[in-house]
Amino acid sequence: MPYVKVKNTMKKTIIILIVLFGLTVNPAYSYWLWTPKSGKWVNPKNEPKPDPKGQFEHAKGFYSGKKYDQARKEFKKLLKSYPKSLEASEAQYYLGLIDEEQNRIYEAYLAYQKVIDTYPFSERIGEIIQREFKIAESFISGQKRKVLGIIPVENPAIEILGKIVENSTYGPFAPHAQYKLGLVLKGYLRYYEAEEAFGKVIKNYPGSEWAGAAEFQLASVQAALSRGSDYDQGAAEAAKDKFEAFVKEHPEAILSEEAKKNISQLKEKEAESNFNIARFYEKQKQDQSARLYYMGIINNQRESTWAVKSFERLRIMEKKK
Numbered sequence: 001m002p003y004v005k006v007k008n009t010m011k012k013t014i015i016i017l018i019v020l021f022g023l024t025v026n027p028a029y030s031y032w033l034w035t036p037k038s039g040k041w042v043n044p045k046n047e048p049k050p051d052p053k054g055q056f057e058h059a060k061g062f063y064s065g066k067k068y069d070q071a072r073k074e075f076k077k078l079l080k081s082y083p084k085s086l087e088a089s090e091a092q093y094y095l096g097l098i099d100e101e102q103n104r105i106y107e108a109y110l111a112y113q114k115v116i117d118t119y120p121f122s123e124r125i126g127e128i129i130q131r132e133f134k135i136a137e138s139f140i141s142g143q144k145r146k147v148l149g150i151i152p153v154e155n156p157a158i159e160i161l162g163k164i165v166e167n168s169t170y171g172p173f174a175p176h177a178q179y180k181l182g183l184v185l186k187g188y189l190r191y192y193e194a195e196e197a198f199g200k201v202i203k204n205y206p207g208s209e210w211a212g213a214a215e216f217q218l219a220s221v222q223a224a225l226s227r228g229s230d231y232d233q234g235a236a237e238a239a240k241d242k243f244e245a246f247v248k249e250h251p252e253a254i255l256s257e258e259a260k261k262n263i264s265q266l267k268e269k270e271a272e273s274n275f276n277i278a279r280f281y282e283k284q285k286q287d288q289s290a291r292l293y294y295m296g297i298i299n300n301q302r303e304s305t306w307a308v309k310s311f312e313r314l315r316i317m318e319k320k321k
Contacts, residue, residue: 048077052085059091068098089119093128100131106156109135116167126171129164133173136160140184157184175201175208182217186224195221215245226269237270264303271297271304278310287317 049055059074075091075098082088096111112128122128139157161181165174182197198221201214222238278293294310301307 048081052078052082052087055082056087056091060094063094063098066101068101072098089115089122089124092118093122093124096128096131100135105135105138109156109160113163113167125167129168129171129173132160132164132167133177136164136177136180140180154188155184157181169204175205175210178205179210179214179217182214182221186217186221189224191221191225195225212249215249267301268304268306271301271306274301275306275310278313282313282317291317 049058055074055078059071059078062068062071062074072095075094078085078091079088092111092115096108096115099105099108099111109132112132115122115128116125136157139155139160158181161177161184164177165181168174178197178201182194182201185191185194185197195218198214198218201208201210202218205211274293274297278290278297281287281290281293291314294314297304297310298307298314
């Protein structure tokens, strides 16, 4: 009999333990439901709300509470479940806001751009372009930011500014973005691309406040090209003409003083090139051609240091006769 009592007591204990274990475990399993429509077990906790508006408000609640990771998850759930709803474009926009809040500015740009690409009729387009422009300026200023994913080898501002112009060619930010693009390219010594960028400002936005500055920068780029390892007389002449035109059209502009300095430098470089040509002819015993170049420097570039040197070479040539 004692054995039977012990056995019954053990059974009761086991049953109690099983019940207690079930109470702690069953709630986790009770979330899974069979849905005949999909033919799958689903967890209602992971399912979106029955309508896009409800799902959006649910996600926005997390955003307002600064629970950004949870908000991101819920906005993505909306996009997956209701991609063609009116709330979908707003969800994509809020993904960009979350990335900005978390200092992921390149990811934010990609999220904003997706709104423009996928939902071109969104009322947020103007605001998004403004936000993209500010992101580009952050990269231009060299601010240290957390950047995730694959980004361009050089400054991401090049990509972003180009997209801003593409998104709204004649929008309020386009002239400034086009001009800034030229500056960034110039900063990376990509002179031919910078030349094209500044040329587009002048051509596409002649009445904008950036057109005059673009004229100066275009001349500056051509001057830089002329100062390459091989002196490009054509580029130097074009740059000089543009600087002179800029000074004539904007005599009171601050940049005009810098333009005058560039003109002097270009004239000095041109005189040096002509002097070297004259010396070449002189060494080849072609005195007549050498004299023509020396005299040209004295007459046309008399303020350059090469005018004095040309005069000295002419005196030496006369003594050799």
